[in-house]
Amino acid sequence: MLKFITRSLISPNFPPDLLPLLYQPPSLVKFQPRPVPHPSHLSIKPILDPSHPAHGQYGLFTKRRISPSELIIPYLGIIHHTFIPLDDPNSPSEAGDTAVDEEQESDYDLSLVRISSHDPNNPRKGWHVSIGVDAAKAGNAARFVNDYRGIAVSPNAEFRIGTGEGGEVRMEIWSLKKGLGKGEEVLVSYGKSWWNARRTDGS
Numbered sequence: 463m464l465k466f467i468t469r470s471l472i473s474p475n476f477p478p479d480l481l482p483l484l485y486q487p488p489s490l491v492k493f494q495p496r497p498v499p500h501p502s503h504l505s506i507k508p509i510l511d512p513s514h515p516a517h518g519q520y521g522l523f524t525k526r527r528i529s530p531s532e533l534i535i536p537y538l539g540i541i542h543h544t545f546i547p548l549d550d551p552n553s554p555s556e557a558g559d560t561a562v563d564e565e566q567e568s569d570y571d572l573s574l575v576r577i578s579s580h581d582p583n584n585p586r587k588g589w590h591v592s593i594g595v596d597a598a599k600a601g602n603a604a605r606f607v608n609d610y611r612g613i614a615v616s617p618n619a620e621f622r623i624g625t626g627e628g629g630e631v632r633m634e635i636w637s638l639k640k641g642l643g644k645g646e647e648v649l650v651s652y653g654k655s656w657w658n659a660r661r662t663d664g665s
């Protein structure tokens with residue numbers, strides 16, 4: 463069952479020595495994000511249009527006009543980690559800076575921080591470290607944002623790394639340069655690698 467949360471949670475098996483990596487620059491503070499109430503300018507709505515590719519699911523819609531380059535909503539979820547062996551082709555140095563973590567099975571998982579083994583801030587020598595935020599089981603309205611493909615010609619919003627009021631690194635959804643009209647669906651790009659990782663037709 464989905465749990466609605468107002469702050470991201472740390473996974474129970476998250477190593478405490480990785481907590482400083484959630485701050486920029488990394489620092490030893492207690493992870494204490496300020497609560498993010500549900501924004502009054504957004505609603506989660508069922509997709510009733512049969513021609514919409516996410517028909518039968520939900521989407522995120524605006525209740526007022528959103529200005530260009532406006533923070534629409536932070537993306538909350540459960541913060542978790544992965545240690546990546548040095549010879550893994552998806553290591554941070556090889557994989558680039560993708561926002562969406564295509565390695566994870568969850569469709570609600572975004573990559574937050576990737577630290578290479580030779581980064582002086584990496585407390586685990588011999589491993590790359592990847593930290594993500596997964597809203598599959600617990601999240602806020604942001605988890606309902608759909609990808610623009612098959613719905614619009616281009617996205618009207620994007621994922622951006624930002625900083626919460628408690629100083630923590632977090633994922634956020636921001637409007638792009640046209641802004642959004644009242645009642646419009648918020649649509650991002652999950653990225654080609656996200657879709658490639660889920661392609662079932664073998665192409």
Ligand SMILES: C[S@@+](CC[C@H](N)C(=O)[O-])C[C@H]1O[C@@H](n2cnc3c(N)ncnc32)[C@H](O)[C@@H]1O
Pocket residue numbers: 515516519520521569570605606607608609610611612613
């Ligand atoms: C982060 S969730 C988005 C919220 C989801 N619609 C819901 O109701 O929980 C990602 C999932 O939404 C669906 N989805 C999002 N954008 C889509 C698109 N452009 N075409 C088809 N399915 C999409 C896919 O099922 C995908 O796995």
